Every structure is written in structure tokens, then in C-alpha cells.
Amino acid sequence: MEIRFHGRGGQGAVTGVRILATALFYDGKFTQGIPMYGTERRGAPVVSFLRVGDERINERDLVHEPDMVVVLDPLLGRTVPITEGLKKGGLVLINHPKGGKETGLGGKFKVATVDATSIALEVIGRPITNTAILGAFAKVTGMVTLEAIEKAISEQWSGRVADMNVRAVRKAYEMVSEPVDVSGVKPVDVVKPVPGDRDVSSWRLFKPEMDKGKCIGCRRCYILCPEVAISMVDNKADINYRYCKGCGICVEECPVKAIEFVQETI
Amino acid sequence: MSKPVPLSKLDEKEFIVPANSACQGCAGSIVARIVSKVIGEDMVRQEVACCGPAFGNITQPVFYGEVFEGAGAMMTGFARAFNRLGRDDIRVTGIIGDGGTTDIGFQGLSASAERNEDMLWVCYDNEAYMNTGGQRSSATTKFAATTTTPVGEFSRGKKERKKPLPILVGVHRVPYMATASVAYPEDFIGKLQYAKPVKGFRFIQVSAPCPTGWNYDPRYSVKVAKEMVLSGLWPLYEVVEGALRITYKPKELKPVKDVLRSQGRFRHITDEEVDEIQGEVDEFWGRLQEKDGGPLF
Numbered sequence: 304m305e306i307r308f309h310g311r312g313g314q315g316a317v318t319g320v321r322i323l324a325t326a327l328f329y330d331g332k333f334t335q336g337i338p339m340y341g342t343e344r345r346g347a348p349v350v351s352f353l354r355v356g357d358e359r360i361n362e363r364d365l366v367h368e369p370d371m372v373v374v375l376d377p378l379l380g381r382t383v384p385i386t387e388g389l390k391k392g393g394l395v396l397i398n399h400p401k402g403g404k405e406t407g408l409g410g411k412f413k414v415a416t417v418d419a420t421s422i423a424l425e426v427i428g429r430p431i432t433n434t435a436i437l438g439a440f441a442k443v444t445g446m447v448t449l450e451a452i453e454k455a456i457s458e459q460w461s462g463r464v465a466d467m468n469v470r471a472v473r474k475a476y477e478m479v480s481e482p483v484d485v486s487g488v489k490p491v492d493v494v495k496p497v498p499g500d501r502d503v504s505s506w507r508l509f510k511p512e513m514d515k516g517k518c519i520g521c522r523r524c525y526i527l528c529p530e531v532a533i534s535m536v537d538n539k540a541d542i543n544y545r546y547c548k549g550c551g552i553c554v555e556e557c558p559v560k561a562i563e564f565v566q567e568t569i
Numbered sequence: 570m571s572k573p574v575p576l577s578k579l580d581e582k583e584f585i586v587p588a589n590s591a592c593q594g595c596a597g598s599i600v601a602r603i604v605s606k607v608i609g610e611d612m613v614r615q616e617v618a619c620c621g622p623a624f625g626n627i628t629q630p631v632f633y634g635e636v637f638e639g640a641g642a643m644m645t646g647f648a649r650a651f652n653r654l655g656r657d658d659i660r661v662t663g664i665i666g667d668g669g670t671t672d673i674g675f676q677g678l679s680a681s682a683e684r685n686e687d688m689l690w691v692c693y694d695n696e697a698y699m700n701t702g703g704q705r706s707s708a709t710t711k712f713a714a715t716t717t718t719p720v721g722e723f724s725r726g727k728k729e730r731k732k733p734l735p736i737l738v739g740v741h742r743v744p745y746m747a748t749a750s751v752a753y754p755e756d757f758i759g760k761l762q763y764a765k766p767v768k769g770f771r772f773i774q775v776s777a778p779c780p781t782g783w784n785y786d787p788r789y790s791v792k793v794a795k796e797m798v799l800s801g802l803w804p805l806y807e808v809v810e811g812a813l814r815i816t817y818k819p820k821e822l823k824p825v826k827d828v829l830r831s832q833g834r835f836r837h838i839t840d841e842e843v844d845e846i847q848g849e850v851d852e853f854w855g856r857l858q859e860k861d862g863g864p865l866f
């Protein structure tokens with residue numbers, strides 16, 4: 304069986320695959336975890352692969368036609384063709400707050416969802432979804448035991464960090480939805496980034512919301528936004544959400560707290 | 570002598586394309602944007618293989634050098650060529666990481682400074698080789714965990730102190746040398762505006778925290794930079810024709826402890842290690858104050 308993982312730099316797709324490969328090995332399987340290295344930075348789309356079988360695997364290629372796709376980020380599919388090459392009747396497990404039919408994915412496969420971002424924020428305190436998704440993986444595939452995942456996690460981390468991640472795994476195991484068939488669903492188009500006019504809005508987990516009434520026009524957020532997403536309109540700061548990655552610097556730096564950080568709704 | 574520029578004095582013109590491919594909350598991006606904005610139309614830019622190309626979608630002409638040791642030599646070539654062509658309006662400007670400045674680029678930097686080549690070298694200092702995954706550089710602060718100085722049974726992080734590069738450049742007797750920080754954009758812009766028309770070698774090292782490499786939440790990039798200035802870890806000063814001047818004087822320095830502990834790369838450090846850094850910061854700040862208003866050496 305071949306699996307492709309999609310995530311963003313910083314969400315831990317590579318570490319997630321390593322933990323899962325280790326756990327599968329503890330359950331008596333042969334596994335390969337294959338990271339893909341490039342110049343990917345935090346927030347940029349990344350992939351990694353996993354191969355698993357009951358016998359020794361001699362193949363060393365990357366995975367091109369996966370049986371399953373695991374997606375760590377709910378909005379990644381807007382700009383990355385995450386179901387490309389997925390086998391007919393395959394399975395997508397995606398971090399998404401809604402049901403399988405409402406993820407924008409459609410075709411001859413099934414979709415299971417788990418709200419791993421909320422679980423990670425609640426249990427770990429940071430939106431790192433790579434371990435939570437493993438709990439959901441265990442439930443929907445039945446291929447790996449929770450005990451093996453927990454053992455693999457305790458080798459990666461220790462103490463409080465390990466405990467938090469184990470709790471995230473258990474919670475996702477409970478919360479993941481049943482895979483549903485989406486062959487009747489019309490998929491939302493994938494829009495590839497345009498050079499010179501990149502849309503980075505899908506990077507955001509939190510959105511800066513401006514209260515123009517409070518803004519005193521000091522221009523601090525305008526000069527400090529790393530994406531140059533803020534302009535001054537009638538001496539009030541104005542955010543162009545197409546260019547905003549949701550870093551939160553403007554929220555922190557506004558001297559009159561005119562900008563609030565609210566979790567993105569999907 | 571530079572003067573802080575109020576943000577209300579800036580025009581709306583931008584030379585950088587919005588939304589880059591750098592990390593969320595990258596302070597280096599802020600440096601590139603401000604440099605492109607202040608130097609403006611006259612800029613010809615040099616980049617090497619740092620994170621710079623990820624955030625430098627700048628519309629002014631750029632020359633890209635794959636290897637770090639080449640920055641000083643390439644900028645020398647451009648500066649001299651434009652001079653021959655009679656284009657004294659052009660400002661050859663480097664936007665270069667700390668690795669490409671303090672270590673691998675250092676001989677080219679020192680040689681260009683010694684020859685007083687007509688260039689502005691802006692180093693955005695994220696204290697490690699971030700583009701290749703966060704290896705220590707000579708600009709990394711002592712005890713920081715990096716991928717080549719991990720913390721474990723036999724290692725407490727980086728063993729050596731941060732190289733005092735601004736002082737080193739200053740003793741080359743260049744016309745202008747300054748430190749700056751993304752947290753003080755008025756001061757940084759003032760320094761760029763002062764440096765822009767000066768002939769000869771000009772150098773500004775800008776503190777630009779990196780959420781990925783320093784391991785803190787991206788929203789705190791500017792806050793961390795500010796705390797570094799307020800605690801004296803990164804004092805703001807300049808050297809104009811040999812005379813040193815502190816450009817921002819906190820009444821009293823904050824203890825370094827809090828800003829160090831707010832970064833994942835220092836999470837492991839003990840109270841004794843904090844004290845060691847505190848001692849060095851106090852000593853350096855004391856010396857700066859002694860020299861303030863007088864010759865650097």
C-alpha cells in the first residue's frame with residue numbers, strides 16, 4: 304500500500320510519516336517513510352510518502368499513484384492537486400472541520416475528515432496537526448494500533464510533549480468521521496499560484512481583522528507586514544487578504560489594538 | 570549622522586511584489602521591503618543564495634550570485650562598472666544573510682571595505698544559515714540550539730560568542746557603519762536615507778528574527794527584535810567617519826533572561842548560562858556608552 308502525505312512546512316508532515324512508519328514497523332509491517340526535501344519554508348506546501356507491506360519492499364521510487372492520501376491542511380487543495388494520481392476507490396483522510404462531502408474534493412474515492420487543527424490547538428496549544436492525524440489514520444485504516452503509535456511518539460519526544468501528542472492522537476481516533484463516497488460531488492477547481500500575484504490566503508489559520516474606527520493611522524502595521532499586504536486608505540490601514548499569510552505581526556504591533564486575530568472559518 | 574524618519578513621511582511607492590515564498594512572519598522580508606522602498610529607483614541589487622531570493626521579489630534589477638564568497642567581489646565589479654559608465658546615480662546594494670556576511674562572505678566584505686568600494690551592504694541577521702535548515706553561523710548567539718549545535722548530553726548549544734561584526738567593519742575606517750532592527754523602522758529608515766548618498770563603503774547590520782530557526786510563534790517576530798534592543802542584546806548605534814554614536818538609549822536595560830527564554834532555541838539554558846550572557850551584554854553596553862560621542866578606536 305502506498306500513501307502520500309500533503310502538508311505545509313512547519314506542520315510536521317515529515318515527522319508524522321516517520322512516526323507512522325515506525326509504528327507500523329512495531330506492528331510487524333515492513334515500511335518506508337520517504338521525505339521530500341526542497342527549499343520549502345514554513346507555510347509552503349510539502350509532500351512526503353509512506354509505503355507499507357507484509358513483505359520486504361524493494362521499490363525505492365517516490366509514490367506516484369497512491370492508494371491513500373493524507374492531508375494535514377484543510378485549504379491546501381485550493382492550490383495543490385492533492386488527489387492527483389489517487390487510485391480509483393482510494394481514500395482521502397483530510398484535516399477538515401466539516402464532513403467528507405463538504406471538503407471541495409470529489410471523484411471516485413472516499414473522504415474521511417477530522418478537525419485536527421482544533422484538536423491540536425486545544426491539546427497541544429499550537430496548530431501542529433501531524434500527530435493528531437495519525438490517530439484518525441489508525442481508526443479509518445485499521446492498519447496500525449494506537450499502542451504502536453504511542454510507542455513511536457515516546458521515542459520522538461519525552462515528558463509533557465509526548466503526553467500532549469498522545470492525547471491528540473487519542474482524541475482524533477475518537478473524532479474522525481466515517482469515510483464517505485464522493486463520486487457524486489463536483490470538485491472545487493485547483494487554482495495554481497500566479498507568479499507576481501501570488502494568493503497566499505490559504506496559508507492562514509488565523510485572520511487579522513481590522514477595526515477601522517480604532518485605527519489611528521500610525522502606519523506601524525503597514526511598514527512591518529512582511530508580505531506588504533497592508534496599504535493605507537484614507538489614512539486607515541487596509542488589509543489585502545489575498546496577500547496575507549496570517550502571521551499575526553500586525554496584531555501584535557498595533558499600538559491601539561485595532562487588529563484582532565480570529566481563527567479562520569472554513 | 571542619521572535621523573529617525575517618521576513613518577508619515579514615507580510615500581506609497583513600493584518596489585517589492587506583495588506575498589512572497591518565505592516563511593510566515595519572516596523578519597528578513599521586512600528588511601528587504603524597507604531597503605527596496607528607501608533606496609528606490611536607483612538601486613541595483615546583489616543577492617546570494619540566502620533566504621533573500623525567497624522574499625526578495627523586488628522589481629529593481631538584481632544580480633544573483635550562487636556562491637557566498639562572491640558578494641563583495643561582484644558588488645565591487647558593478648560599482649566600478651557603473652562608475653566608468655558615469656552612472657553615479659546608481660546605488661549598488663547588497664541584501665545578504667549573516668552567513669554570507671560574517672563567515673563565508675567575510676573576506677570579500679573586508680576587502681571591499683578596505684578598498685572603500687562604493688556600495689551599500691545590508692546584512693539581515695537571522696543568526697544562522699536559515700536557507701539550508703538553520704546551521705550555526707558566527708553571528709549565532711552563544712548557547713543557541715541550531716541544527717549543527719543541537720542540545721543534548723554533550724552539548725549546550727553553540728559554544729562561541731556572537732562575532733562583533735559591526736565593530737569589525739567599523740575598524741575598517743569606512744564612511745558609514747550602523748546596526749538596526751526591524752522593531753525600530755524609523756531608525757532603520759533614517760540610517761538607510763543617511764547612507765544612500767554617501768560615497769564609499771556603507772554597512773548596516775539589521776537584526777531580523779526568524780520564527781522557524783529560533784522557534785517561537787511567527788506573530789512575535791518584531792516583539793522579539795524589540796526585546797533584543799531593550800535588553801542590550803542588540804544595541805542600536807552607528808559609526809560616522811570614525812565617530813560612534815548610540816542611536817537609541819533605553820533608560821535602563823531589561824534583563825536578557827525573558828527575551829532568551831521566549832525563544833525555543835534557548836529554552837534549555839540554565840540560570841548560570843543566562844548570567845554569563847547578561848555579564849557580556851552589560852560589559853559591551855558599558856563600553857559602548859564610554860565611547861558614545863567619541864572615536865570608535
Ligand SMILES: Cc1ncc(C[n+]2csc(CCOP(=O)(O)OP(=O)(O)O)c2C)c(N)n1
Nearest residue numbers: 618619620636637666667668669698699700
Ligand atoms: C560558498 C557556498 N557555500 C555553501 C552554499 C550553500 N548555501 C546556500 S544558502 C545557505 C545558507 C545561507 O545562510 P545566510 O547567509 O545566513 O542567509 P539565510 O539563509 O539565513 O537568509 C548555504 C550554506 C553556497 N551557496 N555557497
Ligand code: SF4
Nearest residue numbers: 528547548550551553
Ligand atoms: S497577519 Fe501578517 S501577513 Fe497578514 S496583514 Fe498582518 S502582518 Fe501582514
Ligand code: SF4
Nearest residue numbers: 518519521522524557
Ligand atoms: S498599527 Fe494600528 S493604529 Fe497603526 S495604522 Fe495599523 S491598524 Fe492603524
